[in-house]
Amino acid sequence: MANNTKRLSKEQSEELFKTLKMRFEKNMQRHKNLDWTKIQARLEGNPEKLWSLHEMEVTEGEPDVVGLDQTTDEYIFFDCSAESPKGRRSICYDRVALDSRKEHKPKNSAMDMAAEMGIEMLTEEQYRSLQELGKFDMKTSSWIITPENIRKLGGALFCDRRYDHVFVYHNGADSYYAARGFRGSLRI
Structure with a gap:
């Protein structure tokens, strides 16, 4: 889990995007009316947040988008694994x-x-x-x-x-x- 740079390699980022997109599409009831391309663009501009999502993923949290805060315009991810990670x-x-x-x-x-x-x-x-x-x-x-x-x-x-x-x-x-x-x- 420890990564002092808090940045993913290009390969790690691509693999994580693939996993997150697949989970997003499989669970549309969690994030109705949200567009994956906008979420991915936001993630691409925030490498440290992408690193955090990777940490959620490798600890088996299965992070997924659960909403958009209309006040702050922030996408919200929660661990959505069936059981505690x-x-x-x-x-x-x-x-x-x-x-x-x-x-x-x-x-x-x-x-x-x-x-x-x-x-x-x-x-x-x-x-x-x-x-x-x-x-x-x-x-x-x-x-x-x-x-x-x-x-x-x-x-x-x-x-x-x-x-x-x-x-x-x-x-x-x-x-x-x-x-x-x-x-x-x-x-x-």
Whole structure:
């Protein structure tokens, strides 16, 4: 995942564009009335954002366009993998939680990984809007941005979908599980 230049080679860019376009065309219900050629042109002008999408892809997030913010004129990508991205599981919530573990530390934290990738973790509102586009996290769960007052008390929030309902839960921020990762968003 680590790439200090945060730029893709021409071959990597072409392969990523091919993958993203195929996913875009396969899932038109996620982005009605949006034009792929305009999205690709925007991506071509933002190589660091393209690199971030590549990081989302290689960690198995399956990023896809989920909307256009009319106010900022930014395209919005979310991780749209059926389950929480495999390459981002078994991690605790943030650096403070990671540092507080004395033994059996996970390899990373969700907040650190998101920052390294140049993406944002989903908020509860974003997670719920993603669930309106399909059924996600039927077997896994995903950390979400946690309000500061909860985080100060040592907790963190995560979501999943069970019984055809989206649930928000809490756990110690230092906990980690093989079936819990995080989903990200990127604005371009």
